[in-house]
Amino acid sequence: xxxxxxPRARTRLAARALVLLLGLLxxxxxxxxxxxxxxAGRRVTLPERVERVLAAxxxxxxxxxxxxxxxxxxxxRAPYPDERPYLAPETWDLPTTGRLTxxxxxxxxxxxLALKPDLIVDVGSTGPTYASLADRVxxxxxxxxxxxxxxxxxxxxxxRGLGAAIGAGARAAxxxxxxxxxxxxxxxxxxxxxxxxRPRVYYGRGPKGLETGLAGSINTxxxxxxxxxxxxxxxxxxxxxxxxxxxxxxxxPDVILTLDAPFRASLAADPLWSGLRxxxxxxxxxxxxxxxxxxxxxxGVNRLIGLRWLAGVLHPDLFPEPIEAATRDFxxxxxxxxxxxxxxxxxxxxxxx
Numbered sequence: 308x309x310x311x312x313x314p315r316a317r318t319r320l321a322a323r324a325l326v327l328l329l330g331l332l333x334x335x336x337x338x339x340x341x342x343x344x345x346x347a348g349r350r351v352t353l354p355e356r357v358e359r360v361l362a363a364x365x366x367x368x369x370x371x372x373x374x375x376x377x378x379x380x381x382x383x384r385a386p387y388p389d390e391r392p393y394l395a396p397e398t399w400d401l402p403t404t405g406r407l408t409x410x411x412x413x414x415x416x417x418x419x420l421a422l423k424p425d426l427i428v429d430v431g432s433t434g435p436t437y438a439s440l441a442d443r444v445x446x447x448x449x450x451x452x453x454x455x456x457x458x459x460x461x462x463x464x465x466x467r468g469l470g471a472a473i474g475a476g477a478r479a480a481x482x483x484x485x486x487x488x489x490x491x492x493x494x495x496x497x498x499x500x501x502x503x504x505r506p507r508v509y510y511g512r513g514p515k516g517l518e519t520g521l522a523g524s525i526n527t528x529x530x531x532x533x534x535x536x537x538x539x540x541x542x543x544x545x546x547x548x549x550x551x552x553x554x555x556x557x558x559x560p561d562v563i564l565t566l567d568a569p570f571r572a573s574l575a576a577d578p579l580w581s582g583l584r585x586x587x588x589x590x591x592x593x594x595x596x597x598x599x600x601x602x603x604x605x606x607g608v609n610r611l612i613g614l615r616w617l618a619g620v621l622h623p624d625l626f627p628e629p630i631e632a633a634t635r636d637f638x639x640x641x642x643x644x645x646x647x648x649x650x651x652x653x654x655x656x657x658x659x660x
Contacts, residue, residue, distance in 0.1 A: 343472060346456040346465070347433040349441065353451050354425055357473040361422060361450075363407040363414075363429035366457055366607030369599050370430050372398065373482060373608060373641045374466065375475045380404070380422055386598060392650065393598040395643040408440060416447050424450055428469065430607065431457035431525070459528040462608050463487040482608075485640060489611055490532075493618045496625040497534035506621050508535040509560035509585070510602070516563075516570045516580075517552065521545040525606045533617040534625075535562065552579045559583055562590045562621065566604055571657060592620055593657035598642070612637040620659050630655065 341353045360378045362368040371379045376395055381404035391399050404422065405413035408429050419427070427450055429441065437454055445452040453472060455465045463483035470479020497505075510527055512518035520527035522540035526547055530537050538558035542548065556579070563585045565571050571593045574580045585591060594602035594613060601613030615633050619626035631651050638646050646654075 343453070345433075345441075345453045346461075346468070347438040347441070347454040349438060349454060351445075351451045351453055353453075353472060357425045359422070359424045359426075360473060361404060361419060361424035361427045363427055363444075363452075364431065365406070365599075365605035366430040367428045367455075369605060369607040369609050370455075370465065370469065371428060374469060374479055375473060376643060378473055378475075380424055390598040393638070393642060393644060393646075393654075407444060408437065416444075419444075419448050419450065426450065426473065427452040428455065429453070430455045430465065433457075457525065457606065459525075459532060459606075459610060459614075460490065462490070462611065466608075482641065486608070486611055489615060493532065493534075493614055497532070497618065497622065499625070500534055500622060502536070505534050505536050506561040506590075507538050507558070508562045508564060508621070509538050509555060509558060510564045511555075511570060512547070512566060512603075514567055514570055516565055516567065516574075517555075518547055518549050520547055520603075526603045528606065529602055529610050529614050529617060530564075533614055533621055535617070535621050555580075556583065560585050561588075562592065564592055564594060564602060564617075566594050566596055566600060566602065568593055568657060590659075592659040595654045595658050597654055608641070611641070616658065630658075 340355065342350055343353055344350055358378060359380045360371055361380055362371050362383055365383050368379070368383045376398050379398065379401065381402040383404055383406045385403045386394055386399060402422070405418065407414045407427070408431070427444065429437065429452070431437065433454055433456055441452040441454045453469070455468060457465070463486045466479045466483040466486065470476045508530055510519050510530065519539045520537070521542055521544055522537060523544040524546045527537050538560045539550065541558065542550070542554070561584060563574070563583070571591055574586050574591055580586055594600060595616070596604065599605065599607065599609035601616055602610065612634060615626070616630050619630055634651055634654065635646050638644050
């Protein structure tokens with residue numbers, strides 16, 4: 308007879324038998340797991356392979372789409388008809404998942420479980436509120452939840468972190484390097500412009516243009532990086548806020564940025580706005596928004612091309628190269644589409660370049 312297994316050997320055999328049994332019951336035990344630390348300092352255990360990823364909010368949707376569209380299991384919001392041509396066709400009809408975080412969260416635990424993601428990813432603030440939400444969702448669903456840094460300057464690092472987590476390291480390095488080059492180029496050129504000579508800019512959101520971002524708002528991050536001065540910084544630090552027309556008149560900005568075409572079209576005829584120096588000089592620019600906003604909406608990696616555009620709008624002498632070529636290259640690399648001249652023209656309508 309062969310000798311009986313020693314206690315330690317019996318323990319190993321029992322563990323292997325348990326793994327095999329769980330596998331037969333539906334693959335409940337991954338072949339291996341990895342511990343990673345996310346941007347909030349949370350230790351998260353990931354499966355060896357991550358193939359199905361749920362985006363918790365719009366910035367995460369954009370990040371994941373640019374990095375690994377085949378792993379994106381759904382859109383937080385279904386693409387509108389005019390957005391679809393600017394996205395890879397195989398992603399047009401992905402399920403609508405709703406959002407887990409931010410304004411108007413609509414997803415629920417049952418819906419999340421039904422989608423069977425290997426991983427949930429959120430990109431944005433890494434403060435205690437969002438870390439607590441990530442912990443709660445992870446505990447309720449049993450699905451690992453990564454919280455990544457959404458700051459504009461952190462984009463290269465965020466790409467590399469997510470790429471390592473989902474097995475897309477090479478692609479992540481390519482996008483991180485491209486992002487880093489854009490950030491470095493703009494920073495170097497803008498640094499030559501004294502602070503007092505940088506244009507004073509008002510960012511008007513909504514149909515009346517009276518919502519804006521204060522100093523430190525993630526929604527206006529690109530403005531300072533592109534070499535502008537946010538006039539709303541005079542109202543203090545914070546996020547989005549609503550201001551009065553009288554306040555905008557007092558600020559009297561050199562440039563007005565908006566996402567809203569009707570608001571832009573109304574400015575010259577509106578007596579509340581027509582006296583502003585930006586309106587008199589015709590320096591009103593509508594940020595492109597297809598398939599994602601270039602300046603905001605959402606405040607994600609989509610703002611990289613917006614940085615290049617806005618820096619050229621504010622400092623045309625430093626960025627004389629036509630924005631069309633940069634747009635074509637960005638959409639090819641990040642959005643997986645080859646733009647036609649007509650699509651580029653649609654994108655840049657009202658954008659001033």
